[in-house]
Amino acid sequence: xxxxxxxxxxxxxxxxxxxxxxxxxxxxxxxxxxxxxxxxxxxxxxxxxxxxxxxxxxxxxxxxxxxxxxxxxxxxxxxxxxxxxxxxxxxxxxxxxxxxxxxxxxxxxxxxxxxxxxxxxxxxxxxxxxxxxxxxxxxxxxxxxxxxxxxxxxxxxxxxxxxxxxxxxxxxxxxxx
Amino acid sequence: xxxxxxxxxxxxxxxxxxxxxxxxxxxxxxxxxxxxxxxxxxxxxxxxxxxxxxxxxxxxxxxxxxxxxxxxxxxxxxxxxxxxxxxxxxxxxxxxxxxxxxxxxxxxxxxxxxxxxxxxxxxxxxxxxxxxxxxxxxxxxxxxxxxxxxxxxxxxxxxxxxxxxxxxxxxxxxxxxxxxxxxxxxxxxxxxxxx
Numbered sequence: 012x013x014x015x016x017x018x019x020x021x022x023x024x025x026x027x028x029x030x031x032x033x034x035x036x037x038x039x040x041x042x043x044x045x046x047x048x049x050x051x052x053x054x055x056x057x058x059x060x061x062x063x064x065x066x067x068x069x070x071x072x073x074x075x076x077x078x079x080x081x082x083x084x085x086x087x088x089x090x091x092x093x094x095x096x097x098x099x100x101x102x103x104x105x106x107x108x109x110x111x112x113x114x115x116x117x118x119x120x121x122x123x124x125x126x127x128x129x130x131x132x133x134x135x136x137x138x139x140x141x142x143x144x145x146x147x148x149x150x151x152x153x154x155x156x157x158x159x160x161x162x163x164x165x166x167x168x169x170x171x172x173x174x175x176x177x178x179x180x181x182x183x184x185x186x187x188x
Numbered sequence: 189x190x191x192x193x194x195x196x197x198x199x200x201x202x203x204x205x206x207x208x209x210x211x212x213x214x215x216x217x218x219x220x221x222x223x224x225x226x227x228x229x230x231x232x233x234x235x236x237x238x239x240x241x242x243x244x245x246x247x248x249x250x251x252x253x254x255x256x257x258x259x260x261x262x263x264x265x266x267x268x269x270x271x272x273x274x275x276x277x278x279x280x281x282x283x284x285x286x287x288x289x290x291x292x293x294x295x296x297x298x299x300x301x302x303x304x305x306x307x308x309x310x311x312x313x314x315x316x317x318x319x320x321x322x323x324x325x326x327x328x329x330x331x332x333x334x335x336x337x338x339x340x341x342x343x344x345x346x347x348x349x350x351x352x353x354x355x356x357x358x359x360x361x362x363x364x365x366x367x368x369x370x371x372x373x374x375x376x377x378x379x380x381x382x383x
Contacts, residue, residue: 029258029259029260032258033257033258036259036260061302066294066298067225067314067318068301068310068314069293069297069301070222070224070290070297071221071223071294072220072223072227072287072291073225073260074260075263075287076291076294076298079295080295080302083295083299095291098259099283099287101258101259102258102259102264103263103264103267103279105257105258105259106257106259106263106264106268107267107268107276107279110272113253114272120379123379124372124375124379125375126248126249126252126375127339127342127375127378127379128345128371128372128374128375129252129368129371129372130251130336131333131336131339131345131349131371132346132348132364133248133251133252133255133349134248134329134333134336134346134349135329135345135346135348135350135351136255136353136360137332138330138350139353140325141324141325141326142322143354144225144226144318144321145319145323145326148315148318148322149322154315154319155319157316157319157323158322158323158326159323161320161323161324162323162324162327162330163327165229165323165328165331166331172222172229172230173222175320175323175324176222176224176317176320176321176324178320179317179320180313180314180317181316182316183312183315183316183317183319184313184316186312188315188316
């Protein structure tokens with residue numbers, strides 16, 4: 012059998028997955044794991060987990076980074092680039108097309124009805140996203156207090172959130188959390 | 189080609205001429221670098237509050253649109269805002285700003301980190317940052333919900349979406365496709381009554 016090189020196969024698979032990752036990229040992570048760890052054994056489970064932790068840890072676009080780390084492990088720098096492109100390329104084309112379409116129907120009655128239905132659900136999901144993130148990272152009560160403090164400061168003051176991020180990082184670094 | 193309906197509807201834009209591609213690139217570079225898992229917070233702050241490139245309503249539209257499309261959602265906000273201001277080149281400028289430099293920095297930091305295993309201090313700092321970012325994300329969601337406070341049905345569906353995703357363990361897609369038809373139907377009834 013003429014198997015395609017590993018990074019080509021990975022790129023094609025990521026492009027496919029990113030095109031169907033409805034509900035956000037994390038929904039397809041189990042499938043990515045199956046493909047690179049179970050099916051092809053390019054990475055061990057530990058390496059896969061490390062890629063995830065790292066992508067969360069560094070600034071920048073997390074999921075795109077995670078896929079580029081996996082691409083890097085599989086095929087070096089070119090694998091990393093291909094993995095990143097496959098992750099954001101196809102969805103970007105879709106965002107663009109969908110937005111154009113949506114704008115074309117601006118101010119039609121059905122659009123304001125759809126908006127009235129969609130937006131509240133979306134905002135509920137945003138708050139849920141923050142809560143789930145907090146539940147994953149706030150291991151001690153001190154960290155939970157920090158999360159609540161960030162909510163209150165963000166809602167009640169006009170303080171630049173960057174200061175809050177820096178303060179949070181400093182408190183963490185001092186071992187207070 | 190169809191006449192460009194977008195310009196006639198974007199009347200709340202500042203009349204200072206076109207936004208430059210460089211400004212789009214830089215703005216979304218900042219959104220990406222400051223993100224730490226809460227890129228939405230920064231996208232809202234930069235595009236709505238600081239630059240006033242899109243209105244609160246338009247931003248909520250864009251976010252909803254991106255939420256229901258596949259892919260990493262925050263880059264979708266970059267694509268849509270860029271597209272609104274400068275068409276396809278604007279979308280490319282904003283998306284490139286979001287990915288190029290932050291991606292490179294993140295990747296290099298990541299490779300370094302892989303090679304030097306785990307520093308406890310770094311882990312602790314990142315933990316503190318994540319706890320804060322989670323709070324910022326919650327606050328941004330609440331803040332965007334404020335314009336809907338006069339619509340009890342909207343608040344109810346937001347609460348349902350929040351509760352089901354956070355506490356039920358149902359898959360996100362199930363929650364979405366269960367709630368959206370209902371909430372859209374209710375919005376339709378409200379709309380008909382208001383006429």
